[in-house]
Amino acid sequence: MILDMLYKAVLKPIFFRFDPEYVHDQMTAKGVFFSNHALTRSLIGAAYDYHGQDIGKTVDGLRYRTPFLLSAGFDYNGQLPLILPHIGLGGEEVGSVTARACEGNPKPRLTRLPKSKSIIVNKGLRNEGVDKIIERLKDYKAKKQPSVSALWASGEPKVVSGTDFIVGISIARTNDDKSVPIEAGIQDYLYSFKRLNEESVGDYYTLNISCPNAFGAEAFNQPQLLRRLLTAIKTVPSKKPLYVKMPINIPWPQFEALLKIIDEFGLNGVVIGNLNKDYSSLEFREEAPEVFKGGLSGKPCTHLSTDLIYKTRDAFGKRFTIIGVGGVLSPETAAEKFEAGADLVQLITGMIYEGPGLIKKLCRAFASRGRISMS
Ligand SMILES: Cc1cc2nc3c(=O)[nH]c(=O)nc-3n(C[C@H](O)[C@H](O)[C@H](O)COP(=O)(O)O)c2cc1C
Numbered sequence: 001m002i003l004d005m006l007y008k009a010v011l012k013p014i015f016f017r018f019d020p021e022y023v024h025d026q027m028t029a030k031g032v033f034f035s036n037h038a039l040t041r042s043l044i045g046a047a048y049d050y051h052g053q054d055i056g057k058t059v060d061g062l063r064y065r066t067p068f069l070l071s072a073g074f075d076y077n078g079q080l081p082l083i084l085p086h087i088g089l090g091g092e093e094v095g096s097v098t099a100r101a102c103e104g105n106p107k108p109r110l111t112r113l114p115k116s117k118s119i120i121v122n123k124g125l126r127n128e129g130v131d132k133i134i135e136r137l138k139d140y141k142a143k144k145q146p147s148v149s150a151l152w153a154s155g156e157p158k159v160v161s162g163t164d165f166i167v168g169i170s171i172a173r174t175n176d177d178k179s180v181p182i183e184a185g186i187q188d189y190l191y192s193f194k195r196l197n198e199e200s201v202g203d204y205y206t207l208n209i210s211c212p213n214a215f216g217a218e219a220f221n222q223p224q225l226l227r228r229l230l231t232a233i234k235t236v237p238s239k240k241p242l243y244v245k246m247p248i249n250i251p252w253p254q255f256e257a258l259l260k261i262i263d264e265f266g267l268n269g270v271v272i273g274n275l276n277k278d279y280s281s282l283e284f285r286e287e288a289p290e291v292f293k294g295g296l297s298g299k300p301c302t303h304l305s306t307d308l309i310y311k312t313r314d315a316f317g318k319r320f321t322i323i324g325v326g327g328v329l330s331p332e333t334a335a336e337k338f339e340a341g342a343d344l345v346q347l348i349t350g351m352i353y354e355g356p357g358l359i360k361k362l363c364r365a366f367a368s369r370g371r372i373s374m375s
Contacts, residue, residue: 003047007355020110020119028079035082045086048356050363056090056164059343060241060268060321062203064090065164066363068334071325071346072096072170072208072245076127078137081167082144088359091166093271093346094133096208098174099191101129105175111292115284117329117353121275122294125175125211130192137167137201169202170245172211182225186232197238204240207233210247210274221247223257230265241268243323248273248304252311259312259320269321271346272308276300276326298349302327306340313341329354331365338366 015023034040050066057067070084070092078094104126111120127133144165173179173188189207196202207229209220220226226244233242244262246255262270275295282288282300305326312322324342328334329350337345350358 001357001361004355004357007357012353012355016112016114019108020112021107024074024110028075031080031083035080041083041086044083048087048360049085050088050360052364052367055363055367057344060204062091062166062241063164064166064344066090066359067338067344067366068359068362069093069166069168069323069344069346070351071348072206073121073123074348074351076123078133078140078167078169081137081140081165085165087356088363090164090344091168091203093168093170093206094137094202095127095170095206096125096172096211097127097130097133097169097192098125098172099130099179099188100174100176101132102126102175105293109294111289113282113284113287113296113298114353115287116282116296116299117327117349118282118296118298118300119349119352120288120292120294121297122292125172130171130195133169134195134199134201137169138199140167141201166203168204168206168243169196170206170208171196172208175211182219182228185219186229189229190232190236193233193238194236197236197240202240204243204268205238206243206245206271208245208274210245218247221250221254221258223254223261226258226261230261230267234265241321243267243269243271243321245271246273246308248275248301248308248326249277252308255308255311256315259316263316263319269323269343270312271323271325272312272342273301273305273326276304297327298353299327299329301325302329302333302336306336309337309342310340328362330358331362334362335365335369 034044055066057064068089070089072093072095075092075094084092102125105122105124109123171192173185179185179188210218220229275297277295309322309324322342323344324337325346328345328347334345
């Protein structure tokens with residue numbers, strides 16, 4: 001495809017000369033600009049959207065136009081939901097959002113490791129805070145295009161670019177020392193969860209208990225603390241699907257203990273999973289800094305997450321919705337996630353290394369492999 005060649009031969013070498021966070025901010029600004037005009041949305045859609053047979057999926061009552069979502073951490077302030085459906089995505093996870101705004105960790109917050117197809121992520125939950133993001137997403141809801149079912153009822157075509165796009169919201173605890181004590185951390189999650197539900201913003205919610213680069217570390221990966229968090233969360237009336245974003249570096253017995261608690265509290269499922277904290281799994285250690293902080297995205301996550309998806313499906317059958325994420329860099333790695341038991345697949349790093357055209361490729365491969373073998 002010409003656009004993929006253009007990305008890899010021209011754009012990517014230029015982008016990769018600049019600081020990754022600067023490039024990300026520039027791309028977000030362009031995305032906002034393209035979002036604002038019907039013409040630019042259509043042009044992006046003509047180039048990058050998937051227009052083949054219907055590969056939509058309904059999961060926990062939500063209709064996704066395609067089973068591929070942008071994972072949490074890219075559109076962390078919720079600025080892009082009007083443009084993302086035009087590049088083949090069926091949804092995105094905004095955030096992680098926190099009760100109070102977070103500046104993020106000291107720079108560098110992102111470091112590319114091109115040979116390893118990975119990024120060292122030390123963002124520290126940089127975001128504008130839940131209240132500001134709620135206001136932005138309310139504005140998006142007002143501008144959102146009609147759903148496919150509404151168009152269908154009016155006799156228009158069934159697969160329409162930009163419709164049936166699901167906006168999930170990932171919730172984490174504020175990255176500062178005030179939210180480190182356990183009760184303060186729980187209240188922090190609770191505030192965001194309450195506000196989102198009160199305003200009915202977001203189609204589903206994910207509790208991110210596995211951010212490897214924040215104050216207070218990953219305390220809620222401890223089963224007894226997850227129980228306390230979910231006890232508090234369950235006091236809030238909510239009609240939206242609720243998931244937990246899982247760590248991928250803990251031993252299976254601890255992972256399974258967390259799943260049992262998630263089951264007990266009646267949550268819909270899990271996102272498997274977050275960044276890889278094991279630097280020894282880097283294929284090309286020499287391209288990484290001597291000392292580095294944060295987690296690894298991309299290829300070093302592929303097998304760890306696929307294996308945990310498989311084990312979760314094997315141990316719990318159909319009990320959980322599983323959103324598979326980590327190192328989806330090609331149609332083959334996406335297929336592995338579905339074959340292991342994922343209902344939906346998310347990605348970020350693949351899109352950065354392969355270009356936005358990757359999503360259309362994933363959709364086409366999903367359509368041609370057949371929904372039975374991949375879903
Ligand atoms: C730049 C960046 C920022 C991220 N920030 C978050 C975040 O705020 N919350 C979260 O749950 N995951 C975050 N993640 C993790 C991703 O959502 C995903 O789980 C991980 O990168 C593995 O997927 P990938 O290999 O497709 O990138 C971030 C990842 C990247 C690359």
